[in-house]
Amino acid sequence: MKYALLIYSSSRAREYAASAAGVTNDGFVAYTRALQDAGLLVAAEQLTHTDTATSVRVRGEDRLVTDGPFMETKEHLLGFYLIDVPDLDTALMWAARMPIAASGTVEVRAVQTGQPWQAVLD
C-alpha cells in the first residue's frame, strides 16, 4: 500500500531547523537514503514556506485568488514522502524514524486506490 507521510511543523521549529541545518540535513539525507535503499520510496518533496502560498477558489464566474495558505495555523505542511509499504505498522515505523518526528508531527495517510480518475494514469 502507498502511504503519504505528511510533515507538519511550526515556523519556529523550521527556523530552528535552519540554524541546525548541518545536523538536520544529515538526518534527512540518511533517512531518504534508507528509504531509497529499501526500495520503498515513491516520491518526496519539500514545499516552500507558507509565506509564499497562494490559494485559489472558483465561485460561480469568479476566480478568487488570496495571498496565503488555505488556513492560518501554527503548524504548517512542510513537505511529504510517498512510500510503498505492506501495512500501517510499517508506515508508522518509517514516520517515527523521520528526523523531524522528534519536534514536529508526521501525519500518515493511506493512498486511495481504484478511483475512476486513476485509470487515466494506467
Added chain:
Amino acid sequence: MNTAGLERAFREEWTTVVAALARRLGDLQGAEDAAAEAFAAAARAWERDGVPPNPGGWLTVTAWRKAVDQLRRDRPVAIDPHVLAEVARGASEEDEDMAAGGLVDDRLGLVFACCHPALALEVRVAMTLRYVAGLTTREISAAFLLPEPTLAQRLVRAKRKIREAGIRFEVPGPDSVTERVRGVRAVVYLVFNEGYAATGGDQLVRTELCDEAIWLGQLLHRLLPADAETAGLLALMLLHHSRAAARQDPKGKPVPLADQDRSLWDQALIAEGTGVLDAAMARRAPGPYQLQAAIIAVHTQAASFEDTDWPQIAALYGELARWDPSPVIEINRAVAVGMADGPRVGLAILEPVLTSGMLAAYAPLHAAHAGLLERAGETEQAAAAWARAAEATGNEALRDELRRRRDESGGL
C-alpha cells in the same frame, strides 16, 4: 447447557468465524457480512440435515465461500490485490486450513487489530467488546451509557479505518509485539475497571463488564500462555472479582475492605486466581499486573483486616512504585504503611501527593487521607477530607457512603 452457556457458545463461534474471515479479507465489515450469511445458512441447513460434526468449521468455510462469491460479484476495481491472490489459491486448500482452524493466529490477529494504537482508546475498547468478546452494539452502548447510534457510528468508522489505513489482522513483529501486547492488556483492564469501579451510573459494580473482561483475559492467556504479565492480569481480575459480593451491601452501598464480610469472598475465584498467579510468578518475569495480583492475594489469605500481613503489602506497593511510579500507587502504599507502622507514618507518605495537588479531584486520595487522619485522632480534619472525597466522586452509591463517613467523623 443453560441459556447463558448457549449464548456464550454462539458468541464464541461468531467471533471465531469473524476472526478467520477478517484476517483473510483484511476487512471486518466484509467478514461480519459473510458471518451473518453463514449463520443464516446454518439455521436452514442444520434444521434440515442436522448439526455437522464440526459446526465451527462448517460455519467458517461457508462464510468464506459467501465472501468469495461477494468478491466475484463486486466490481473488480474494488478487490484488493492480496485478496485476489487468496481467492486464486483456490477454495479447497483454504477450506481445509480454515476448518482445521489456524484459530490462535486468527483470533490474536483480530485482538491486535481491535486494540491498534492508531484507534482512539475508547474505540479500541468498543471494538474489542464487539468483535473479540462478541457483545452486541446494544449491550456495549448500555454498559458504557452511550446512545446506541453513537457507538454504532464509532464501530463503522473504526472498521473503515482498519481497512483503508491498512491495519493488519496479524500478530505484530518482534520489534513492537511487547508494546502492543501491553496495549491489549490495558484495554482489557480498562473494561474490567469500568465494571469494577463504575465511574458513572448508579451501580457500584457492573458485573457484566467484569465478566467480559475476565473472559477476554482468559482468552488472551490461552492465546499467549508464556506471557507472565498476561497471566498476571488474569489473576488480578479474578482476585479482584472474588470480592465482588462483599463490596456492596444489599442496598448497593459500597463496603470498605476493612468492613467486608470475608465469608462472601468467592473461594473458587480466589483459588483460580492464586493458581494463575503462582504459575505466572514461576516464570520469573515480574511486572505490575503480577504485583497488583500478589497484593490482593495477600489480602485474601488474611482472616481479617487487622490480621493482614501489612508489611508484606507495603513492600509489594514499594516494588510496584518502582515499576510504575505514580501518585495513585503512593496513596495505596501510604494506607498499607499506615497499617503496618502507624497512621502518622502513612500520612508522611501521603503528604507529597497532597501538596502536589496533582490528584486534587481524585476521590480515593481524600478517602485515604481521611482514613489515616481518623486513625491518628484528627477527627475534624478527617471530616473535611471525607467531604472532599464525597465531592470528588461521580459514583452516587460511593458518594452516599463517603457522606456517611463524613458525618460519622463528626465535625460537620
